[in-house]
Amino acid sequence: MDLAELARHTGAEVNKYYVGLGQTAQTVPAPDEDIVTMAAAAARQIVARHGADGIRTILFATESGIDQSKSAAVYVQDLIGLSAATRAVELKQACYGGTAALQLAAGIVARDPQQRVLVIAADIAKYDLDSAGEATQGGAAVAMLVAANPALAVLDEPSGLYTANVQDFWRPNYRSTPMVDGKLSIGAYLEAVEQAWKDYEGRGGRGFAEFAGFCYHQPFTKMAYKAHTRLLELKGVEPTAARLYADLSRTAVYNRMIGNSYTASLYVALLSLLDHAEDLTGRPVAMFSYGSGAVAELFSLTPVPGYRDQLRTAGNRAAIAGREPISYENYRAVRDFALPDDGAELTVPAVTASPYRLTAVSGHSRIYGADR
Template identity: 45%
Template structure:
């Protein structure tokens, strides 16, 4: 029985900051951001948008009546949880009005959480072939204004339907994974900005990739030449390129050319959205599928997932006949193109206006409400979400 991703969709905030503009304000050479890091634009979430609203917005594109009736689990991988106890999956379950006879769970292991959810979903479907699983990987990456990590911030969600006989891509039973406790990146529960040992984290990302890639080749008798494309966890696009380079020394020249070209296709969404932690790998997969029309059914795609702390996994998927019919490339392009560019002062104000880590009531600014689902406030320490009419927008003025 084939098991894999039947449908996939993304969501990201309707506001962004241009990184060339930001570089100039910060006194940096724009090439440092656009070439050295490999980022062009960065999604900026207002306080009314969080992993729940983005996850629900992404998932709402996929939950048809048939899928709704077949869902057995809702899994959310994130490291931006809105509560230390209650699962974001339960908030999303309510917003989507899903059946009550399902499991709803949140999973955490840094940027690996989305892959953990995907693999749990695959195992569940193997035992329940008539069921489907809604998997959501959603995050908001925050490091702070004018910090070393500022250019690698971002926000977004990727939703996937996992089921038997998928129409998009199978998840092959060839995973190799590795876990080792290290301190390269973490976020204490009392703050919403991460602490990163940047150079060390990069070194560990590459070392973990080399280790699982070597073991994957040995166990599965496959090499880079067997892959039509490879996708990576992308905290920023240059990180994935460094990992890809480690897989290419023994590859045939045509393989090197193919994998580099398709890697570039896989980074286009990341370059415009930024880092979305648990969803970054799947945003890369979606970008590859949306931007490379030469892919064919039967092509093998490699996927490398990395979560600081650290857990890494390399596995592959096989594109299915008619897979391109399941894509929503035009929808994604329109969403990105219709976003509103913020001035740097507006970006800084939006970044600083956040739901506080204290018991006081808080109300987001309705001028920034966007999309079908919004956080309308925190009252009595309870988060309040609202489902609004599709494509609703409260503000038409230019925000600057």
């Protein structure tokens, strides 16, 4: 949905969204899509290219969980046809969960270099209708394969860490949308950037000038600009418009059109940078991961020789361009669609063009189908 459609409903000037938030559109998942179908669609590209041999672990990060007990990774393992000799686990810490999964995967591979770990970050960001957060909704899934000899980028040491008990964004079990204190959340994010950077420096991390790029979690793309301004000021660098554009614009291309995707957002930013930057071989990229509540981590990745041959730029652009534009009225109809919460049977209408879809709810269970 183009945010001009939302502006038409709210009466807001469209540049409140286009410029103020840095968002032009948001992804609205179809009724027969959820985090499992999106995750499986992302992961199957990895299996198709790299095979399934040696993948003995799936780590699925999300804050849009579909079950309080069973991991969404179990459904993905089945849909993409991985061996039964696989551990499948779901992780949660707001938008930080994808980075937690990545770091856990690195530990597994370090212990057993013969293993490969499939890391998935998938979320659907939904806020109360007619709330300030509605303009920042979205959804996406990113899949990553972690191996001892990576073809894309090396995960560097060290990391800078920060945790603070902040009630800026949370979703109790009885709610389908989160509670948000927007002003507090922005302040908590900026404090986390500064403190995680200081911890990173204290542990012997790279110098600020060594980084060829800076990727941030983007609940809305202007948040990355706020965070980078804080970091530049901390390092005594003037945060001019030209400097901010040079450092960040390539990381925001996809997120501007997708909206917030929680755990996937930081890695969508990385994809955007890799797809739009010049050759970054051997040049480290700073990564800042933030999850409300709050947990943050600052680390870096260094692209390896030949990484550009691994990029899926055309496919990424096609995935975004291939979405169907919808009106505000259609968006509301999608938002009004709800799965039963009382055990009722439901056949879900076929809408998505994704290779996987939610087909039904039966016996309190979600039923998935695949067009392989």
